Amino acid sequence: MSPPRPATRRRIPIAIGAVAAAGVVGLGAFYGLGSFKRGTGGDPSCAGAVELARKISPLAHGEVAALTMATTPLRLPDLAFEDAEGKLRKLSEWRGKTVLVNLWATWCVPCRKEMPALENLQAKLGGKDFEVVAINIDTRDPEKPKNFLKEANLTRLGYFADQKAKVFQDLKNIGKALGMPTSVLVDAQGCEIATLAGPAEWASEDAIKLIKGAIQPMKAGS
Template identity: 75%
Template sequence: MPFAIGAVVIGAALGLGGFYGLGGLKQTSGDPACRGAVTLAQKIAPLAHGEVAALTMATVPLRLPDLAFADGDGQARKLSDWRGKTVLVNLWATWCVPCRKEMPALEELQSKLSGPNFEVVAINIDTRDPEKPRKFLQDANLTRLGYFNDPKAKVFQDLKSIGRALGMPTSVLVDGQGCEIATIAGPAEWGSDDAVKLIKAALGTAAAGI
């Protein structure tokens, strides 16, 4: 299913401005501990084409904030809970049409690659009815994705503060140290061969210590 072009501006919902565009990802000062993620990004950059051509590969060593949210049981979780595992962090909301269209692709990616080395961590940021996103996932038969949510949408604010979220959806590929490998502004066909090959390459290269 083709996705809508561009990302949904989140300003109306959260009182934020801005939109995704060329050069929209703010550069930040480098974290020396994340240099390996930049090297990894350079190695897999040739695979960022086709359905994942919109990926922006990391060029500056950047550690993500330790995003805080809750799981489906209401238990507090943090991004650091996934240390040692490559994760695709995705922010979505039911009011975001491109987000809803993207969810089956995230489900497909989770089905194909989830395991001890990789997981899709899709965090819902609906700020009103907490049952609406759950019902959406149930109605769409999206059973492989774990349910994570942040009804205060602070995860969005945290990523926005480092220039990695200005609209919805947004996704960040993060290595096992919590460092950015790549970011995408808007939806992608995550279940496609292009996406699977890129992430498999990221996992294989990371395992090789490159």
């Protein structure tokens, strides 16, 4: 009997290689390439935010060690929500400021615990260069989050809400919202500096130093 032809013996590994390659392409589309197709990632005009993230990354320790610093230039969607009077607001209104976007809800226990720290952060650093934009995503009783803030005496934070929770879905679509609370540190051009899934002690010395580090480059260029 003649020995098997080499082509026959190579067929199986070639087939396996093709399947593996297809798998890699599939994963790429799921985890990363899809965002480029949607136009939500790789914005060259956000390269400065990535460089800023690299510079202040040594400050992401202690109470803010869980922050994920931006490594890909990403402009956030122009999130739409309402203020306390029901007026439509958009994230782009805060261009020119460093912003900490925070999504919270009254049914989220870590969110409620985090709110006083966000209030104190706004009290310490809020102004012409920085603002906390905390967006409530309760979808039922619109008075419940307002009452929570009033009863907790949280008066420094502006009240913003999205009863359809579309802001969460918009951030989820670009991989920046996995649960609650979610916080995204955004530069003056609307680009991601860092993201945090979960609560943090935003009024801590660690957080204050990091936020100041994010604000300084903008102040230097103003």
